[in-house]
Amino acid sequence: VSGAPVVVLAGGTGGAKLARGMLDVAGDDLVVVANTADDVEVHGAHVSPDPDLVTYWLADRIDERGWGLRDDTFAVMDGLRELGEDVWFNLGDRDLAVCLQRAERLAAGRRLTDSLRELGRAFGVRGHVLPMTDDPVRTRVKAEGTWWPFQEFMIRRRGQGPVEDVAFDGIEHAAVPPEVLEAVAGARALVIGPSNPVISIGPILAVPGMREALAAAAAPVVAVSPIVDGAVLKGPTEAFLAWAGQTMDAPGIAATYGSLLDGVVTDEDVELPVPALRTDTLMADAEGRARVARETLDFALALAR
Amino acid sequence: VSGAPVVVLAGGTGGAKLARGMLDVAGDDLVVVANTADDVEVHGAHVSPDPDLVTYWLADRIDERGWGLRDDTFAVMDGLRELGEDVWFNLGDRDLAVCLQRAERLAAGRRLTDSLRELGRAFGVRGHVLPMTDDPVRTRVKAEGTWWPFQEFMIRRRGQGPVEDVAFDGIEHAAVPPEVLEAVAGARALVIGPSNPVISIGPILAVPGMREALAAAAAPVVAVSPIVDGAVLKGPTEAFLAWAGQTMDAPGIAATYGSLLDGVVTDEDVELPVPALRTDTLMADAEGRARVARETLDFALALAR
Numbered sequence: 001v002s003g004a005p006v007v008v009l010a011g012g013t014g015g016a017k018l019a020r021g022m023l024d025v026a027g028d029d030l031v032v033v034a035n036t037a038d039d040v041e042v043h044g045a046h047v048s049p050d051p052d053l054v055t056y057w058l059a060d061r062i063d064e065r066g067w068g069l070r071d072d073t074f075a076v077m078d079g080l081r082e083l084g085e086d087v088w089f090n091l092g093d094r095d096l097a098v099c100l101q102r103a104e105r106l107a108a109g110r111r112l113t114d115s116l117r118e119l120g121r122a123f124g125v126r127g128h129v130l131p132m133t134d135d136p137v138r139t140r141v142k143a144e145g146t147w148w149p150f151q152e153f154m155i156r157r158r159g160q161g162p163v164e165d166v167a168f169d170g171i172e173h174a175a176v177p178p179e180v181l182e183a184v185a186g187a188r189a190l191v192i193g194p195s196n197p198v199i200s201i202g203p204i205l206a207v208p209g210m211r212e213a214l215a216a217a218a219a220p221v222v223a224v225s226p227i228v229d230g231a232v233l234k235g236p237t238e239a240f241l242a243w244a245g246q247t248m249d250a251p252g253i254a255a256t257y258g259s260l261l262d263g264v265v266t267d268e269d270v271e272l273p274v275p276a277l278r279t280d281t282l283m284a285d286a287e288g289r290a291r292v293a294r295e296t297l298d299f300a301l302a303l304a305r
Numbered sequence: 306v307s308g309a310p311v312v313v314l315a316g317g318t319g320g321a322k323l324a325r326g327m328l329d330v331a332g333d334d335l336v337v338v339a340n341t342a343d344d345v346e347v348h349g350a351h352v353s354p355d356p357d358l359v360t361y362w363l364a365d366r367i368d369e370r371g372w373g374l375r376d377d378t379f380a381v382m383d384g385l386r387e388l389g390e391d392v393w394f395n396l397g398d399r400d401l402a403v404c405l406q407r408a409e410r411l412a413a414g415r416r417l418t419d420s421l422r423e424l425g426r427a428f429g430v431r432g433h434v435l436p437m438t439d440d441p442v443r444t445r446v447k448a449e450g451t452w453w454p455f456q457e458f459m460i461r462r463r464g465q466g467p468v469e470d471v472a473f474d475g476i477e478h479a480a481v482p483p484e485v486l487e488a489v490a491g492a493r494a495l496v497i498g499p500s501n502p503v504i505s506i507g508p509i510l511a512v513p514g515m516r517e518a519l520a521a522a523a524a525p526v527v528a529v530s531p532i533v534d535g536a537v538l539k540g541p542t543e544a545f546l547a548w549a550g551q552t553m554d555a556p557g558i559a560a561t562y563g564s565l566l567d568g569v570v571t572d573e574d575v576e577l578p579v580p581a582l583r584t585d586t587l588m589a590d591a592e593g594r595a596r597v598a599r600e601t602l603d604f605a606l607a608l609a610r
Contacts, residue, residue, distance in 0.1 A: 043406075044348075044349030044350065044405050044408050044409065045349065045410065049515065049558035054530070072380070073378065073380045073398070075377070075378045075380060075381075075397075075398030075399055075402075076380075076381060076398045076399070076401055076402045076405070077402075078399070078402075079398060079400075079401070079402025079403065080402045080405070080406060082399075082402075082504050083402060083403065083406050083423075083427045084423075084427055085406060092380075093378070093380030093381045093384060093398055094380055094381070094383070094384035094387075095384075096381055096384070097380075097381045097382075097383075097385045097387075097388060098384065098388065099307075100348045100349050100381070100385070101348075101385060101390060103349050104348065118388075118389075119388070120332045120391055122387065122388045244389025246416065
């Protein structure tokens with residue numbers, strides 16, 4: 001980080017796309033704080049879906065399918081299937097290499113923060129991907145009376161609501177890494193990416209000390225709404241907003257963040273409790289991602305004046 | 306096992322080739338007891354080189370390079386290298402799937418015996434591959450004053466002697482699995498495969514109770530010499546025989562097994578302390594493997610009369 005950081009809180013694809021756009025705008029100053037409550041251990045690997053999604057986007061190596069590495073192969077998963085394994089979580093071979101190395105690092109007592117930094121360097125990534133915490137936090141979702149580990153809810157149950165409850169196991173014992181506290185305190189802008197506010201951004205904000213750090217920071221906090229043209233491009237946002245008692249619109253998004261928010265970026269022409277930037281929030285290509293990122297950063301910096 | 310078992314003790318390639326030949330001769334009655342002291346944990350996987358070598362040979366899926374699965378790819382190892390890992394132990398992707406599944410099974414408290422049975426079934430293998438023990442035993446080799454874990458001695462040091470000492474860590478706490486005891490006790494022939502007598506067969510015989518079980522069995526014990534045409538086709542046998550104070554010939558091989566032995570199969574025309582079958586022991590192709598296996602079995606059965 002050469003100048004004051006631009007911090008982006010990111011969950012899945014929406015946050016990762018905004019982060020990629022922000023890399024064009026902020027370069028080395030970009031610091032992404034990624035949700036780790038979706039992490040899962042499978043086949044000896046430690047999978048960190050959200051941080052890796054961001055890293056693969058920043059490295060321009062994200063596959064067209066929307067996850068994993070471009071041109072990856074799936075020989076190990078095919079092999080496990082031949083062996084009769086129930087391969088419910090699919091992982092490419094090079095993606096698996098990333099997650100096997102990470103599992104070894106963590107087993108040796110290293111921090112997830114260090115493992116993500118090492119991955120970023122190996123992939124030649126500018127900008128910095130930090131985990132919301134180095135401590136284990138796992139999202140569970142209750143649907144039809146059954147508690148599901150998050151990835152199983154998304155994959156085995158295909159994200160099917162209605163959502164009856166949400167829990168972030170381990171959150172009360174989690175701490176914000178010092179690198180995140182430092183970036184937030186020194187940031188020129190704090191951007192909540194267009195990710196699911198309940199299960200992607202929710203865990204980040206629920207790490208003890210995170211809300212306080214964001215509220216205490218000098219920089220404004222602006223959220224980019226994940227709702228584009230009235231819908232969410234990916235993932236079961238509506239079911240989770242409904243559980244949270246919020247509407248599937250920019251006011252609903254703003255309400256989930258409450259007093260933390262200094263501004264909202266949205267394509268909706270609606271009343272909001274905070275200043276809003278109304279713009280096209282579709283990030284269909286590199287140009288769109290950079291445009292939304294630049295407009296968001298300019299909006300945040302204007303609020304800071 | 307439908308009839309009385311034909312038990313083959315096997316280490317690396319020589320033992321595996323004889324086992325493959327014996328499959329043609331004994332079919333379902335084949336029971337291979339494999340060395341597990343070369344096992345190694347890498348990248349979250351539990352690699353059992355000798356049992357897997359035998360299984361891949363029995364399944365007719367051994368690769369021409371002499372280890373691993375035919376037509377396997379190496380994407381995960383390539384990925385680990387890109388991440389800066391020191392990939393000293395190479396493992397194909399499907400081979401890795403086998404070893405990741407095994408690591409998960411063992412971590413869940415399952416026995417190696419059960420994991421090898423499951424692998425044999427998944428690969429449609431006739432015959433049975435059993436580990437010498439379900440307990441962890443690890444060979445270490447001392448050379449130039451340094452103790453090496455066995456695989457590192459073989460790969461990093463390229464098996465370079467002179468060998469100053471050999472240890473089988475954990476052997477005193479290891480037990481022979483009941484399946485092995487049962488097969489040995491009921492066998493019609495007990496064959497020591499043409500593997501390194503010190504570091505491949507040595508650990509098998511060193512499991513407490515194994516020598517006693519072989520000695521108490523009704524069936525004769527015959528060893529096939531790994532020395533073919535005065536040389537060993539694969540591996541550093543001479544350095545280990547030298548450490549054991551034995552010569553690199555059939556008498557040296559016989560001496561390492563001592564009173565356990567009822568007969569030797571060798572291509573050498575030499576004096577031996579036990580009855581010998583003199584024959585061409587080269588197993589260059591399927592026909593050769595089946596011929597050596599059949600001659601060895603006939604020789605053993607004749608000794609039993």
